[in-house]
Amino acid sequence: MATGRTHRPATRSRGIPEATVARLPLYLRALTALSERSVPTVSSEELAAAAGVNSAKLRKDFSYLGSYGTRGVGYDVEYLVYQISRELGLTQDxxxxxxxxxxxxxxxxxxxxxxxxxxxxxxxxxxxxxxxxxxxxxxxxxxxxxxxxxxxxxxxxxxxxxxxxxxxxxxxxxxxxxxxxxxxxxxxxxxxxxxxxxxxxxxxxIELQILAFHEQRKAGEETGQAGPEAMEGPEDTAPASPARPTATATDRKGPDGDVPAVMPA
Amino acid sequence: MATGRTHRPATRSRGIPEATVARLPLYLRALTALSERSVPTVSSEELAAAAGVNSAKLRKDFSYLGSYGTRGVGYDVEYLVYQISRELGLTQDxxxxxxxxxxxxxxxxxxxxxxxxxxxxxxxxxxxxxxxxxxxxxxxxxxxxxxxxxxxxxxxxxxxxxxxxxxxxxxxxxxxxxxxxxxxxxxxxxxxxxxxxxxxxxxxxIELQILAFHEQRKAGEETGQAGPEAMEGPEDTAPASPARPTATATDRKGPDGDVPAVMPA
DNA sequence: ATGTCTTTGTGAACGCGTGCACAAAGATGG
DNA sequence: CCATCTTTGTGCACGCGTTCACAAAGACAT
Known part of the structure; x- marks a missing residue:
């Protein structure tokens, strides 16, 4: 998630949960596609599938906006497009x-x-x-x-x-x-x-590095290893590479001159 | 947050929390900058400030990787760079x-x-x-x-x-x-x-739409209004705009022909 | 060697987000 | 008008993530 907005603690008084806000654009996109195909109504199940989320989550998300669905039928596509657009502030320029x-x-x-x-x-x-x-x-x-x-x-x-x-x-x-x-x-x-x-x-x-982490994890699992950290054994014996800093911190150069070829810049 | 990876339920057996993984690249970047300035050690407080996070969170994050700090001193920059790089899988190509x-x-x-x-x-x-x-x-x-x-x-x-x-x-x-x-x-x-x-x-x-939501919220608060949904009053009386769908769902056209100028595509 | 001072590592509490499961609401058919 | 069936809206429980606060660990000075 290009995540990380500056955290506004209690200001979000009775508002919509942040996680929900982050999903509204997703719903809006799916709804817009339905609207273009002139689909009049959609169930939470269908819409959730299109947006790639859980249907219960979607219904709860919409419940924060108000009760915009009709039981036994689903949600009116056009109406929902408008409500979400308004909520997100997209009705203005x-x-x-x-x-x-x-x-x-x-x-x-x-x-x-x-x-x-x-x-x-x-x-x-x-x-x-x-x-x-x-x-x-x-x-x-x-x-x-x-x-x-x-x-x-x-x-x-x-x-x-x-x-x-x-x-x-x-x-x-x-x-x-x-x-x-x-x-x-x-x-x-x-x-x-x-x-x-x-x-x-x-x-x-950052996104690539997160992917690399999981990729490495996957590769490790295949070979029976579980990744770099879980090297078996209760105490994590530091690998032979850069030695654990043992000298007193006044040693300004650091523990080992040749750190591996990481981070050229 | 470019969030939303495909959810791997219990596979992450005893691993590092996802939220922590997402922050490791941030720490790594800050550490690399320190390394280039030949700073030998850094405290959790300093590093946390540089990475824009809470220092307790940072310490807990590092605790998942192992105990790489020295009490009373802080963390050895080079060593930490190596450990995080290795954890993220960046020691390979x-x-x-x-x-x-x-x-x-x-x-x-x-x-x-x-x-x-x-x-x-x-x-x-x-x-x-x-x-x-x-x-x-x-x-x-x-x-x-x-x-x-x-x-x-x-x-x-x-x-x-x-x-x-x-x-x-x-x-x-x-x-x-x-x-x-x-x-x-x-x-x-x-x-x-x-x-x-x-x-x-x-x-x-999506990122822009999330910003727009908060922007609208801020604008609303300034004028005393709290945003589009909290229009005062217990029941959310639907605004005059596209009427709530009342006709039976067989009405294929939707409640109102002229939805405002949203979503041209 | 001993005391002081700094900083880590973590136990515990709290809050948010998620998902289940079901009751209530309403449409639809007879 | 009633029964049935579909689908919403939500109470509840659980797990993850965050934060506080503090004890333990070690450096450093004397």
Whole structure:
């Protein structure tokens, strides 16, 4: 899960559970597909299958929004599409800026899912002066200097950061100072933001590493081994590789000079 | 959170909690930065701050890996980098294929985070014959016909899907049939896979919708309203908009012709 | 060698999310 | 108008994840 939004503790007074909110877009997508096929109603079972979730979970999720189903029949597709859209705030238009128009930023700008779901790319912003004026996805790129102006003029409250990691925090700070209160971060960094600002992160590298973990686990199970940690035996005897640090911590160089070829950068 | 991997129930016998696994890459990144600055040791407090998590959580996470810290001192940075890398399976090389070399696929291919973390782009695959042979990020694109061959020859077990939604399931099926057991899906679709195959999804549109929800909530709180659902009063009286479906479900058209301008597609 | 001080590792409590299983609601047919 | 059948809405229990708070462990100074 590009997981990790800045944790708002008790503010979610009587609202919808976070886990439910995260699934609403999934339901909406499935419902939209049904709507296009002019399917009038759908049962929780069918919809759950289409969204890839448990039907009881789906019904409970919908129960937080209110009682929108009809017993013995199911849910009215159009009505549900509207209710979920409204709940998610998609009945209004959200201007969005994308900062950092490299490979990824350009891909995001070209992504169709933006405009089709209540989001509008208000501006593309890049620090490279050579990019300025160049159209990407039909929108001319603007220079970072104009960031505050753009945010203010367009009433932008959602910003997408697609810059290198080094620039992300600085860009973030400027976005927040200019009035942005929701940030989608594609840069591989932890962003620090003031209270009241939401951050969600999407991190390819993290996702791959999680997959690698499970992949290794699977490979281990095949051969009878259970992975690197469960090497049999009550005490985990550290492998021969980098020795456990035994010297007093004043040894500044660390236990072993040649750590394996991990993390070249 | 690009959440949602296919749920492996009890297989995780005595392993590391999923939530912990998801944070390990975060710790690893912070530790790598410290390592580059030649910091020898770090306390749970410092590292937790760098990774943006609670220090108690971090200590508990590390406790699942074993006791790698020294009381009164902290953790040895190099040693911890090695342990986490090993746990995540990054001490070995993971060949990866990217299928669908559009804007996004190209951006992913160019992403530096791949090679630097134990992952190697083994091949780029696209269905468009015009793309074949064209180099992207220094790697020639190959045609979908060769997918099975490539997977087999390179022993690829991780696949990245960056195709349009319509093609994703089909590509997924072919990847799985060819031996891939971990999939990172960027296409906005729910993928169905057999047991034993892990899927993680990254979905820009969903992340934005979640942000929009909170954004709307914030805007509502400012004006004293608490959002669309909590409209005051015990019973949620449906708003004037699309009327609640009252007609019998045989009314195929739905309750109201003009659903607001949501979901053009 | 002994005391003090720092920091880890973890027991325990709590809250959230999930899934089961069933009663209530309503449609449908006779 | 009543019986039957389908499907929703939810009470309940369970398990995972988070957080607090503290005892144990070890470094460091004297």
């Amino acid at each position: 959200w201007p969005v800026v994308i900062v950092g128009i490299g490979n990824l930023g350009a891909a995001l700008a070209n992504y169709g899912g933006f405009a089709s779901r209540g989001f509008r790319v208000a501006a593309l912003i890049d620090a490279d002066p050579a990019m300025a004026g160049k159209p990407v996805a039909g929108i001319p790129v603007q220079h970072t200097d104009e960031l505050e102006q753009i945010i203010g003029d367009n009433g932008v409250s959602i910003g997408v950061i697609a810059t290198p990691a080094g620039a992300a925090q600085q860009v973030c700070d400027r976005l927040v100072a200019a009035g942005v209160t929701s940030i989608l971060n594609f840069a591989p960094t932890v962003l620090t933001v003031p209270d009241g600002v939401d951050v969600r992160k999407v991190d390819l590298s | 993971w060949p990866v294929v990217i299928v669908g070399i559009g804007n996004l696929g190209a951006a992913l291919a160019n992403y530096g985070g791949f090679a630097s973390r134990g992952f190697r782009v083994a091949a780029l695959i696209d269905a468009d014959p015009a793309m074949a042979g064209k180099p992207v990020a220094g790697i020639p694109v190959q045609h979908t016909d060769e997918l099975e061959q490539i997977i087999g020859d390179n022993g690829v077990s991780i696949g990245v899907i960056a195709t349009p939604a319509g093609a994703a399931q089909q590509v997924c099926d072919r990847l799985v049939a060819a031996g891939v057991t971990s999939i990172l899906n960027f296409a906005p679709t729910v993928l169905t896979v057999p047991d034993g195959v892990d899927v993680r999804k990254v979905d820009l549109s």
